[in-house]
Amino acid sequence: MCVWVATVIAPLLQAYRSLTRFATWVVGFYAAPLLHVVFTSVIAAAGFAYGFARGHLPELNVYITESLLLGLVIIVIIEVYLNDGFHRLGIRTFIPRVRFVNSMFEDGRLKIDREVRDYQKLLNYLTDFGKNRALYGPFHVAVVIATVLVAEYFFVHSGHGGLYLQTAIVTLPIHVLFVYVTADLHMGKYRSLVKRQLFFMGHEPPNEYSISLKLKFASILLVIALSDYILISLLRSEMAKSTGGYTYIIGFSAFSLALLMVLTVLFFSSIFASIKELQLAATSLQEGHDPDFYSQTSDQELATLSSGFFHAAQKVLNYRRDLEQQIREATAHLSEANAELQQKDKEIQTELDFAAEIQKEMIPHRHAPWNALQFGILYEPMQKVSGDFLNIYKKDKAIFALLADVSGHGVPAALITMAANDAFGAAIRHSESPAAVFREVNTQLSEQIKTQDYLTAFLVRIDDKLRITYANASHQKALHYRRKRNTIEAYDTNGLFIGAMADATDTYEEKTSKLEYGDMLVIFTDGITEQVNEAGEEFGLARLQEIVMQNHERSAQQIADAVRDQLHSFAGSSRIRDDVSMLIISVHPQYRQFIEKFNETVGAMKKRMVTDSARLLEDLWKMYPEFPALPFLSARIYYQLQEYELAEKHVKLHLEKIPGDVRATQLLAAIAIKTGNRSRAANLVNRLTKANAEDKITQHLSKKLQ
Structure with missing residues (x-):
């Protein structure tokens, strides 16, 4: 059934729309509504008129029917003319309002190139369109009844003129209502278009309305x-008494009820449409979109309600736009500020990189052996710059080894390390006592450090007899591994933080002790022992001692590397939360035998016992390959053996450790002369001559070149 209804009604609706568009093109925008206005009104009015008249007349005379149709034709012609429907024939209406409205449309589409006042005037005319059409209702009825009365007076002479007049009076309200309702509904969408156009032009649509609900x-x-x-009149008339009278009355009742339903639907359709518009607009506004709401209604209450909602929606939208603009501006300011911060951060990072490079130059990451002592260094800052620092100072026949930890991290701590390093260097030049060095540095830093920062430190002096003197300023205890006993002792002394107070x-x-061959001294910061893993467990002193015991046969640097690797493995995914530093000083276990054989090798070389010296040299490399003087001794022996390529290789190794060494440079020049590289030899001799022209070996080399 539904499919059949849709199949039948859909083509009818499409045909009606096509007819309306055609009518709009032919007779103009203002006259086009007459098609359905007159159509619906005539059906309604004619039905009521027929129902009323038929109840009082046995039948309608043919002249009366023809005059009725004539009156309707006259009305249509007059309406078409008044609404400028003959403009294509060159016949224009005399009503300015109609001509103006038609000029604002072209083929049913609103023109968008007019002034604001034109659209405001148009909106007023469209709002009053239904009401104005209703005002023509009495004129329509008057024309029709006039034609009927003329026919009655001149042709029919039935004496029912009064009844016809009464029928017209009864029909008039029905005609007026249908004219108003259909005309007003027709113009609803055009009112919405005009309001939208006004809003797009930057003007608030006025609150126009026609009549009250x-x-x-x-x-x-x-x-x-x-x-x-x-x-009631039908029930009292002769019709009710005639055959089929009640059937006719029931039919008229059904017609009246249907007509009333149609009129009610037309009335409420505009109300429901307005409510639907408000609902969609509210939903759109709630979802954060522009409601694009321009009401079609002309009812006073609904128009006021729609206007109020429109104003409220615009305020919400304006507030949202202002807020979005503020957010955009704030975002732009934040972006600019972020860009500035990034630039500042880049500059700070560059400066930190520069500071880190300076600190790296201050802190040795590798150190050449000194006599029997070998050094292992572990230094890993938590940030680019560190609050830990270490250094090895040579003084006469002894060295001072220092490891210190400044409270805090980052740049402030790094600045204190630089000042402290200079202070320690100056103090060590003036004293042989670690405790005296601490006293002098504490006095100096207490005056320089104006913050709450301080440092802990462990300082040890080791002479060429392996005698040690040490002092501890609240630092971690140093560990002394004794090879003969395979035990570890902890070294500590009294002493407060450095730089915290002058009274300290x-x-x-200080205390003293002695190192033996194969012993090891381990100095470290709490960044190692207090590092935790994922479970919150600390690395601890016991684990560090275990690593030292297990790796005591390895070199000092290899032990430092083993501590680093096992520390990172222990931490796992936990971040390293402090600066990590360690200084290991080991005594070569075969140093005594090495020195004896080294002196024997030097004696054999001087006696030009090249075979013996070469054999002894091979043993030296096996015993203590890190010994600083070994590459230069090897170069001299290989020179005697006339193995100039090996001699040049070893003298270069020596110059890498001691750049500019005069004797090594002289040997390199002699090798160049022997291998025929005279240009290189000349360059080296010229450099030596500029440094010291009185040197006998340099003079001898110069004569050889000549």
């Missing part, structure tokens, strides 16, 4: 009253 409801009640009046000067003390 109260009047609409009153008109429905009037139709009900008229229907009841006609029905009297707290520092």
Whole structure:
């Protein structure tokens, strides 16, 4: 059934729309609504008129029917003319309002190139269109009744003129209501278009309305009253007594009820459409979109409500736009500030990189052996710059080894390390006592450090007899591994933090001990022992001692590397939360035998016992390959053996460790002469001559070149 209805009604609706578009093109925008206005009104009015008249007349005369149709044709022609429907024939209406409205449309589409005041005037005319059309209703009825009365007077002479006039009076409200409702509904969408155009032009659409809803409801009640009046008159007439009279009355009742339903639907359709518009607009606004709401209604209450919602929506939208603009501006400011911060951060990072390079130059990451002592260094800052620092100072026949830890991290701590390093260097030049060095540095830093920062430190002096003197300023205890006993001792003394207070000067003390061949001294910061893993467990002193015991046969640097690797493995995914530093000083276990054989090798070389010296040299490389003097001794022996390529290789190794060494440079020049590279030899001799022209070996080399 539904499919059949849709199949039948859909083509009818499409045909009706096509007919409306065609009518708009032919007769113009203002006259086009007459098609359905007149059509619906005539059906309604004619039905009521026929129902009323038929109840009082046995039959309608043919002249009356023809005059009725003539009157309708006259009305249509007059309406088409008044609404400028003959403009294509060159016949224009005399009503300025109609001509203006038609000029604002082209083929049913609103023109968008007019002034604001034109659209405001157009909106007013479109709002009043239904009401103006309704005002023509009495004129329409008057024309029709006039033609009917003329026919009655000149041709029919039935004496029913009064009844015809009464029928016209009864029909008039029905005609006026249908003219108003259909005309007003037709113009709803065009009112919405004009409001949208005004808004797009930057002007608020005015709150235009035609009549009140109260009047609409009153008109429905009037139709009900008229229907009841006609029905009562039919029941009292002769029709009710005739055969089939009640059937006719029931039919008219059904027609009246249907007509009333149509009128009610037309009235409420505009109300429901307005409510639907408000609902969609509210939903759109709630979802954060522009509601694009321009009401079609002309009812006073609904127009006021729609206008109020429109104003509220615009305020919400304006507030949202202002907020979005503020957010955009704030975002732009934040972006600019972020760009500036990034630039500042880049500059700071560059400066930190520069500071880190300076600190790296200050802190040795590798150190050549000194006599029997070998050094292993572990230094890993938590950040680019560190609060830990270490250094090895050579003084006469002894060395000072220092490891210190400044409270805090980052740049402030790094600045203190630089000042402290200079202070320690100066103090060590003036003293042989670690405790005295602490006292002097504490006095100096207490005056320089104005913050709450301080440092802990462990300082040890080791002479060429392997005697040690050490002092501890609240630092981690140093560990002394004794090879003969395979045990570890902890070294500690009294002493407060350095730089915290000037009164701490009297707290520092020192102690002495002695290293044996194969022993090891381990100095470290708490960044190693207090590092935790994922479970919150600390690395601890016991684990560090175990690593030292297990790796005591390895070199000092290899042990430092083993501590680093096992520390990172222990930490796992936990971040390293402090600076990590360690200084290991080991005594070569075969140093005594090495020195004896080294002296024997030097003696054999001087006696030009090249075979013996070469054999002894091979043993030296096996015993202590890190010994600083070994490459130069090897170069001299290979020179005697006339193995100049090996001699040049070893003298270069020596110059890498001691750049500019005069004796090594002289040997390199002699090798160049022997191998025929005279240009290189000349360059080296010229450099030596500029440095010291009185040197006998340099003079000898110069004569050889000549």
